[in-house]
Amino acid sequence: MDTGTHIVMGVAISGIALADPVIASETATMHAAIGGIMIGSLIPDIDTVLKLRNNAVYIRHHRGITHSIPAVLLWPLILTILLSLLLPGANFLHIWAWTLLAVFLHVFVDIFNAYGTQALRPFSQKWVAIGVINTFDPNIFVLHVVAIGIWSFGVNPIFVFAILYSIIFIYYLLRFAVKAAVKHAVANTLPDASEIIISPTIRFFQWRIVASSETCHYVGRAYGRAITIYDRFTRDPIPDLPVVEAAMQDSNVKAFTEFSPIYRWEITKIKDICEVRLIDLRYRSNDYYPFVAVAHIDDELNVVNSYTGWIFSEAKLNKKLNFMPY
Known part of the structure; x- marks a missing residue:
């Protein structure tokens, strides 16, 4: 899910946590638990910083190890230790339990997106992507905001959020049915x-x-x-050519092929280089396919430059590749 939804989910879990008599009666424990819940609701996405390095690393690792089984167990422990040091006297077990719930729910809801997670690591490297909920679902977000608003007027949070998650459960069932x-x-x-x-x-x-x-x-x-079919492409196997072999060894192209389950290819001679382009077919937008991997190969079969990521115009792609086609 998107960051905003994870935040409102954290607020909702914090409201439910107030039903815990230990949290409700101990100020230090309450502050530490709410801090753990809010940070825990976001911390699996800390791997977003990988985007600062390059798209290939980000695509390969986002929602990978940070969403794995060991991470789900380690994040709450690390956060609980830190919060216990900051707030001496806070109840360690209760902070850990509520932080664990927040981290688990973050990873759990992410598996229902089309992007998915590697939530089964280290037992499986497979991406778990059920694909019934959009990364940002306005209905889920608005329901949380409404519930939080009702809670802010003094209504019992257990009552409010029990109704909220009952509605969301039914909503998920409807999405599966549709x-x-x-x-x-x-x-x-x-x-x-x-x-x-x-x-x-x-x-x-x-x-x-x-x-x-x-x-x-x-x-x-x-x-x-x-059902409306917009495009039909002949399914040809990618040719066994030296330029293709060279492109497939590039880190950007490798990241793309590991992430994309269905794509088509184009090979074009431009000036003195050969362009190998792979185009993911899942993200068609306004007659354009923005998620691509491109490698430029010279006559000596060296990768001159390459790129993978979301691009919505050829001009921006050429800028990323530092390439002037004319």
Whole structure:
């Protein structure tokens, strides 16, 4: 989920924590627990700083080890130790328990996005991405804000947040049902499709669709059960050429292929370099496919420059690559 949603979830957990008689009766424990909950609701995303290094490192590792089983256990312990040192006399066990809940819920809700997490590490490197909730879901965010507002007027937080999470639970069930209906509709529309990827959008009934048959890739949108296919690409295997082999060894291209389950390729000769471009088909936006990996290869099969990430114009891509095509 996005940072804003994690924050309001932290506030909601803090409200529920006040039902704990130890937290409610001990000032130091209450302050430490709320601090642990709020920091714990955000700390798994500390790997966002990897973006300062480069996109390849960020794409490979974001929501990786910081969302793993060892991390879920270590973050609360580290935070509890630090908070206990800052607030002597605070109840260690109660701080740890509520901080653990906050960290666990952060990782748990992230698995329902299309991006997913490596939440099963170290037992599996597989990305767990259920894909029923958009990274930012306005309904979930607004429900939290409304519930927090009601709590601020003095209503019992247990009552308020019990209703909130009951509604959100039903909401998740509805999202699963809508996604299943969309997948069934796509299968009926494209009976030759052997692979179907359905991703949520910010709108409840609208979904991104990518489907593949033995010969084609299809890209479209669903609104409820109504399926619209925008693009159809011939599914050709990427050629076994020296320039392709050289590109595939580049760190940016490797990061892209590890992250993207379905993409098409383009190979273009531009001036004295050969451009190998991989295009993720899951993120079509306004007739454009913004998530790409590009490698420029010279005649000696050296990677002159490369890039992976989200780009919404060729001019910006060329600027990133420090390349003038004309």
